[in-house]
Amino acid sequence: xxxxxxxxxxxxxxxxxxxxxxxxxxxxxxxxxxxxxxxxxxxxxxxxxxxxxxxxxxxxxxxxxxxxxxxxxxxxxxxxxxxxxxxxxxxxxxxxxxxxxxxxxxxxxxxxxxxxxxxxxxxxxxxxxxxxxxxxxxxxxxxxxxxxxxxxxxxxxxxxxxxxxxxxxxxxxxxxxxxxxxxxxxxxxxxxxxxxxxxxxxxxxxxxxxxxxxxxxxxxxxxxxxxxxxxxxxxxxxxxxxxxxxxxxxxxxxxxxxxxxxxxxxxxxxxxxxxxxxxxxxxxxxxxxxxxxxxxxxxxxxxxxxxxxxxxxxxxxxxxxxxxxxxxxxxxxxxxx
Numbered sequence: 001x002x003x004x005x006x007x008x009x010x011x012x013x014x015x016x017x018x019x020x021x022x023x024x025x026x027x028x029x030x031x032x033x034x035x036x037x038x039x040x041x042x043x044x045x046x047x048x049x050x051x052x053x054x055x056x057x058x059x060x061x062x063x064x065x066x067x068x069x070x071x072x073x074x075x076x077x078x079x080x081x082x083x084x085x086x087x088x089x090x091x092x093x094x095x096x097x098x099x100x101x102x103x104x105x106x107x108x109x110x111x112x113x114x115x116x117x118x119x120x121x122x123x124x125x126x127x128x129x130x131x132x133x134x135x136x137x138x139x140x141x142x143x144x145x146x147x148x149x150x151x152x153x154x155x156x157x158x159x160x161x162x163x164x165x166x167x168x169x170x171x172x173x174x175x176x177x178x179x180x181x182x183x184x185x186x187x188x189x190x191x192x193x194x195x196x197x198x199x200x201x202x203x204x205x206x207x208x209x210x211x212x213x214x215x216x217x218x219x220x221x222x223x224x225x226x227x228x229x230x231x232x233x234x235x236x237x238x239x240x241x242x243x244x245x246x247x248x249x250x251x252x253x254x255x256x257x258x259x260x261x262x263x264x265x266x267x268x269x270x271x272x273x274x275x276x277x278x279x280x281x282x283x284x285x286x287x288x289x290x291x292x293x294x295x296x297x298x299x300x301x302x303x304x305x306x307x308x309x310x311x312x313x314x315x316x317x318x319x320x321x322x323x324x325x326x327x328x329x330x331x332x333x334x335x336x337x
Contacts, residue, residue, distance in 0.1 A: 016283075073130075089101060145162055231271075
């Protein structure tokens with residue numbers, strides 16, 4: 001069995017596009033290889049990369065998409081990096097959306113977008129072709145489902161249909177008998193109730209433990225540490241390992257980010273939680289660039305007046321490697337943990 005506590009990796013979106021759809025539709029293998037090689041150069045222990053696939057790019061040309069995916073797997077393998085492919089994405093936000101799946105995709109009869117056979121065919125093609133592929137360390141079924149900003153009571157059956165959608169995909173993958181375990185990456189907001197709900201349909205528990213108070217302080221550290229302990233408790237009870245498939249909140253203030261790295265990574269490592277930081281490289285995708293390449297975050301300017309605000313006003317540029325290929329100041333700190 002793979003020891004997921006040894007994972008030290010990064011999320012990766014290529015630099016040339018502003019969404020996963022663009023990055024696969026206009027795939028540039030030479031850029032992917034260059035940027036992953038940069039990652040391995042700066043971070044010798046970099047052993048896992050999490051990548052966003054895109055069903056909508058796949059529908060345009062399944063054969064070409066699958067060839068491109070294979071090329072990415074080949075590049076990663078040549079660098080001794082395992083891959084966590086994200087099949088579907090439910091994270092959406094202004095002002096620069098990454099694309100993926102919306103409510104219409106799983107709500108029965110909502111629109112012509114809801115075509116279950118297409119989703120099943122996509123999963124069958126991608127997972128089925130790689131079910132015994134040892135280059136893949138885990139499958140991430142959906143990135144951040146249940147990304148609602150209203151009370152569940154206001155959603156009618158929407159939230160339940162989303163869960164049944166996830167359960168169906170999980171069942172499909174299990175019936176394929178894929179070697180790599182599958183999980184569902186949850187937002188921090190979902191808490192204990194969220195992780196306990198999806199645990200039965202996951203082989204591995206995937207979490208996004210971001211520590212994000214505006215100003216680092218003992219009270220919020222204690223709250224965060226109890227939050228991590230809760231995940232460990234659920235993991236031990238279920239006998240399923242934990243992977244932080246996203247972590248290390250960002251900021252345009254470099255000192256803030258470095259402090260976050262030096263605090264968060266040891267807390268995860270000490271609890272045997274695998275670490276996949278967000279994110280490896282500068283990209284036009286949301287939260288991975290400077291204002292010259294598109295909107296950054298959702299609230300400006302930074303306001304640290306309330307140290308206990310729910311999160312630092314916006315994640316800024318979360319990349320470790322800058323646009324010119326150089327390492328962001330101090331970010332070699334990742335290698336310490």
